[in-house]
Structures are given as C-alpha cells and as structure tokens.
Amino acid sequence: MTKTTQPTALITGASKGLGRALARALSERGWHLVIDARSSAALSATAADLPSVVAIRGDVIDALHRNALAAAVRDAGRLDLLVNNASDLGPSPMPSLSRYPLDALRAVYETDVVAPLGLVQLLLPPLRSADGVVLNISSDAAVEAYPGWGGYGSAKAALDHASAVLAVEEPDLRVYAVDPGDMRTDMHQAAFPSEDISDRPGPETVVPALLRLLDGRPASGRYRAADWAATAVTP
Numbered sequence: 001m002t003k004t005t006q007p008t009a010l011i012t013g014a015s016k017g018l019g020r021a022l023a024r025a026l027s028e029r030g031w032h033l034v035i036d037a038r039s040s041a042a043l044s045a046t047a048a049d050l051p052s053v054v055a056i057r058g059d060v061i062d063a064l065h066r067n068a069l070a071a072a073v074r075d076a077g078r079l080d081l082l083v084n085n086a087s088d089l090g091p092s093p094m095p096s097l098s099r100y101p102l103d104a105l106r107a108v109y110e111t112d113v114v115a116p117l118g119l120v121q122l123l124l125p126p127l128r129s130a131d132g133v134v135l136n137i138s139s140d141a142a143v144e145a146y147p148g149w150g151g152y153g154s155a156k157a158a159l160d161h162a163s164a165v166l167a168v169e170e171p172d173l174r175v176y177a178v179d180p181g182d183m184r185t186d187m188h189q190a191a192f193p194s195e196d197i198s199d200r201p202g203p204e205t206v207v208p209a210l211l212r213l214l215d216g217r218p219a220s221g222r223y224r225a226a227d228w229a230a231t232a233v234t235p
Helices: 017-028 039-047 063-076 102-129 150-169 186-191 209-218
Strands: 010-013 031-037 054-058 080-082 133-137 174-179 221-224
Touching: 010 017, 010 063, 010 174, 017 031, 017 209, 031 039, 031 063, 039 054, 039 063, 054 063, 063 102, 063 186, 102 133, 102 150, 133 150, 133 209, 150 174, 150 221
Parallel strands: 010 031, 010 080, 031 054, 080 133, 133 174, 174 221
Antiparallel strands: none
C-alpha cells in the first residue's frame, strides 16, 4: 500500500469493547488503523465502519500474527500509537489462586504480558521515529487484591511494571498503563457471570478520557481514566 500521511495506530482486541470504541473515535479524527481480533466476523463488522483500516484476524500470543501486524505497520510507513488492549481474563468463574489451573495462568500471562512486550519489541523503530505512544490497558485489579482476581490482576500488575521499565528505557516515548475502570463488556460479564452488569458504563464512555490523555501527553506513568474524564475532548 502507499505510505500514509495519516497518524497511525495499532489496536489489538479491536472487534468489541474498549478497543472498538477507541478505534471508531480515532477514525473519526482521521487516523489510519491497524486492528486485530480473534473473531473474524466481529473484526470484519468493526472494520466495515472504518474508512482507513487494515484488519488482521489472529491471536496476539501467536508470533506469526504479531509479525503480520508489524508488516502492516511497515506498509503504512509510520506508527504513532500502539494500544495493547487484547486481554485474557482467565477461567470464568474465576478460581482462587489455590486451585488456579497453571496452564490457564500461563495463557493469561502470554496474552496480557508477553504478547504486548512482543509487539513493543517489533514496533519500537516506527514508534521511536514518530515520538509515539504505547498505551497498555491495565485494571484496578493490578493494584487491589480482589479474591479470584489473582491470575488476571497479577498479569496486569506485571504489565504495569513492564510499562514503567519501558518508559525509563525509552525516555523519548510516552508509555502509559491505564486503568479504564469498570465497563459493560463481555469480559466484565465473564468476571461476574451470575450478575447483571447493565448498570456499568459502556466502553465508549471511557474513550474521551483516553483521547484527553493522548492529547495532553503527560509524563509516562500509570493513570486512571476516571482522572482524565473531567473535560470532554473535541476532535
């Protein structure tokens, strides 16, 4: 493809939830997008609404898939923003650590920690060239000890710390770990399979806070979306 002059973002897990909402918002601002998801149907439905997009089905734990995403970025010719949004909650209902299946725990860490780092390693050159941003989606479970959240929470805590170290090692980038807060998503429903979560806010309500963060470009660090939600962002 012809190299784009548009700002470009790679968003993982973009077929639904926060990933889809952020993709739509950036598209409305004129961004070119590279997006992925494991579900072909959901990914195609999301891509159909975006005027400038490359959609690649696959799982971020697969090194070949990560290479395909990096190739799409190279084709675009730039990368201003990497959003590591794809996550694995683990078993539902969520077990205590005393009986957490270790294979399931490894899978959570592969998706929530190893895959984001793998993408960062592949994409550092274009990110450096653009003075870009790495946005890693975290969780309050990374800092609070909730029963049953030992797998997901500890993986997000590891992602937080990896983000902090990356920020020190790459001072010209902005590296953010962001806790979006509770949202009405499939993952949140899986975390509370017997509860009605219709009172939780939709993921689209979090996007203005993320845009404000990206626009403001504060120092690298860990942030809560709620702390950036006071002022709406005008595209």
